[in-house]
Amino acid sequence: MYEDLIGPFLRYGFMQRALFGSLVLSVSCAPIGVFLMLRRMSLTGDAMAHAILPGAAVGFVLFGLQIVPMTLGGLIVGLLVALGSGIVSRFTVQKEDASLAAFYLISLAVGVLLVSWKGSSVDLMHVLFGSVLALNDDALTLIVGVAVITFLALAVFWRALVAECLDPLFLRSVSRIGTPVHLIFLTLVVLNLVGGFQALGTLLSVGLMMLPAAASRFWTNEVRAMCVIAIVIAAISSVSGLLLSYHASLPSGPAIILTAGVIYAVSALVGTRGMLPTALTSRRHKTA
Amino acid sequence: MSNTCLEFRNLTLGYQGHAAVHHLSGGVQRGSLTAVVGANGSGKSTLLKGIAGILKPISGACVPGFRRLAYLAQQSELDRTFPARVTDLVSLGYWQKRGLLGRLTAADKIRLSTCLDAVGLTGFEKRPLDSLSGGQMQRALFARTMLQDADLILLDEPFNAVDARTIADLIVMIKGWVAEGRTVLCVLHDYVLVRDHFPESLLIARKPVAWGATSDVMTSENLRKARSFQEAWDEEAGWCEDDAGRERQTYGHDHHTHLPHQHKVAGHV
Numbered sequence: 356m357y358e359d360l361i362g363p364f365l366r367y368g369f370m371q372r373a374l375f376g377s378l379v380l381s382v383s384c385a386p387i388g389v390f391l392m393l394r395r396m397s398l399t400g401d402a403m404a405h406a407i408l409p410g411a412a413v414g415f416v417l418f419g420l421q422i423v424p425m426t427l428g429g430l431i432v433g434l435l436v437a438l439g440s441g442i443v444s445r446f447t448v449q450k451e452d453a454s455l456a457a458f459y460l461i462s463l464a465v466g467v468l469l470v471s472w473k474g475s476s477v478d479l480m481h482v483l484f485g486s487v488l489a490l491n492d493d494a495l496t497l498i499v500g501v502a503v504i505t506f507l508a509l510a511v512f513w514r515a516l517v518a519e520c521l522d523p524l525f526l527r528s529v530s531r532i533g534t535p536v537h538l539i540f541l542t543l544v545v546l547n548l549v550g551g552f553q554a555l556g557t558l559l560s561v562g563l564m565m566l567p568a569a570a571s572r573f574w575t576n577e578v579r580a581m582c583v584i585a586i587v588i589a590a591i592s593s594v595s596g597l598l599l600s601y602h603a604s605l606p607s608g609p610a611i612i613l614t615a616g617v618i619y620a621v622s623a624l625v626g627t628r629g630m631l632p633t634a635l636t637s638r639r640h641k642t643a
Numbered sequence: 644m645s646n647t648c649l650e651f652r653n654l655t656l657g658y659q660g661h662a663a664v665h666h667l668s669g670g671v672q673r674g675s676l677t678a679v680v681g682a683n684g685s686g687k688s689t690l691l692k693g694i695a696g697i698l699k700p701i702s703g704a705c706v707p708g709f710r711r712l713a714y715l716a717q718q719s720e721l722d723r724t725f726p727a728r729v730t731d732l733v734s735l736g737y738w739q740k741r742g743l744l745g746r747l748t749a750a751d752k753i754r755l756s757t758c759l760d761a762v763g764l765t766g767f768e769k770r771p772l773d774s775l776s777g778g779q780m781q782r783a784l785f786a787r788t789m790l791q792d793a794d795l796i797l798l799d800e801p802f803n804a805v806d807a808r809t810i811a812d813l814i815v816m817i818k819g820w821v822a823e824g825r826t827v828l829c830v831l832h833d834y835v836l837v838r839d840h841f842p843e844s845l846l847i848a849r850k851p852v853a854w855g856a857t858s859d860v861m862t863s864e865n866l867r868k869a870r871s872f873q874e875a876w877d878e879e880a881g882w883c884e885d886d887a888g889r890e891r892q893t894y895g896h897d898h899h900t901h902l903p904h905q906h907k908v909a910g911h912v
Contacts, residue, residue, distance in 0.1 A: 393725060393726070448659075511743070511744065512743070514738075514743055514744075515743055517727070517731070518735055518738070520722060520725055521721070521722055521725045521727055521731075521732065521735070522716075522720070522721045522722070522732070522735065523720075524697065524714075524716040524720045524721075525714070525716065525721075525735060525787075526735075526738075527695075527696075527697045528695040528696070528697060528712065528713075528714035528716075529714075529738045529739050529791075530738060530739075530743075532743065572726075575726070576726045576771045577726055577728070578726055578727070581726065
């Protein structure tokens with residue numbers, strides 16, 4: 356038992372790297388996911404993940420399967436799409452979900468065209484589903500850097516982020532920080548998706564962001580606690596997903612996300628704010 | 644210090660070139676209590692947003708003579724499902740004083756509980772927002788407004804979805820603010836409340852209909868005028884030229900130089 360749980364991480368360098376990378380990513384992505392969910396932008400993460408693809412594809416077309424150019428490409432295109440849709444929605448009547456859909460669809464179409472034009476379907480699978488078991492030093496450095504930036508930014512802008520979600524009109528009446536904070540937040544989303552892109556691929560990196568966040572909502576009604584719970588769920592998913600993938604010879608990215616999915620389903624059922632407790636206590640009530 | 648808390652200079656506010664508040668000029672006296680009255684779509688909320696700086700004027704200006712402003716939007720603008728407690732919402736009122744990073748001092752926290760006590764929400768500190776009733780929510784928002792310690796307070800329909808007892812309590816608080824020398828502008832629909840409690844009134848219907856002492860403003864003649872404005876935008880509406888021949892409505896102040904501008908005129912009162 357002990358051997359099964361700890362052994363793989365002690366024995367293999369690639370497992371240690373995978374563990375370290377996905378744990379750091381969990382700590383960084385999960386709070387971002389919580390704020391995406393609270394801002395009713397849960398699907399934005401998904402759209403942004405698609406938007407990163409063409410950037411990575413340009414890097415891939417120009418330099419082959421290498422992390423630095425693919426990451427930089429993803430970062431640039433992701434920021435362009437995030438800021439572009441953010442600006443369109445702030446300065447026109449169009450809501451952000453529509454402008455983002457437009458931007459990411461264009462981006463995704465270009466990305467798939469580029470990858471299929473230059474690469475084989477195996478390469479496409481790599482871009483789409485990532486390779487947490489092949490994290491090199493560059494990728495680990497990137498993930499740690501993203502996590503550090505995310506935490507610093509969250510610490511500085513926490514109060515503004517909460518105010519922007521809770522009562523945006525009030526914030527606009529007392530401060531001009533609303534729009535910059537929104538754009539900074541979108542930048543953090545892109546940074547974390549790009550960080551996750553290496554480990555889990557474009558399609559699944561959003562899973563580590565949103566599933567733990569969505570699951571945390573079933574356990575608490577306090578933002579800080581939600582972030583902590585989401586981080587714990589993401590970390591547990593990373594460890595169990597890696598072990599699952601090692602023992603059952605499954606692809607690691609989907610294994611991690613599937614574990615997070617199971618935790619989400621369990622939380623939705625038995626979480627303190629989940630379905631079962633709500634149903635069971637519905638007849639009991641206090642007199643005042 | 645001048646006695647004017649806020650001055651409108653031929654202010655025109657609107658959306659996409661359509662004027663929602665049209666050529667408003669005049670001043671709001673420091674320490675006055677003014678009701679902003681008008682039908683739905685007459686530009687009341689737009690006016691408050693313009694004063695709060697959330698909406699930029701199409702033309703003209705809103706000249707501030709106040710030190711700090713508190714704006715309480717309609718309740719529907721707030722996300723009540725957000726996982727926050729009452730104290731989290733109310734302590735937002737310290738934003739102007741403490742900013743993005745400043746920590747709340749012990750004195751701040753004491754003042755926060757004093758304000759919660761004043762609105763009758765002692766014991767509600769840890770309650771999540773989604774468990775509050777409409778009236779409790781409005782009390783919490785009034786506590787936040789108190790914390791802002793503003794000398795100009797804008798209230799947008801603060802009595803919506805609030806029962807009579809709470810309205811009475813809130814009006815006492817508003818009068819207390821005025822007694823402290825603060826200036827209050829309040830959008831509301833209940834003419835009885837206006838006549839009973841608000842010394843000044845501004846009646847608008849896209850453009851000012853009447854402004855002054857409530858007894859002079861809330862006449863049946865003025866109210867009839869205010870009802871008959873055209874609510875819908877008219878794409879065919881002509882561009883407002885604001886020619887010198889047409890008499891402009893000015894209250895309490897002389898004519899100000901008029902900057903050239905273009906926005907559509909939809910309906911004349």
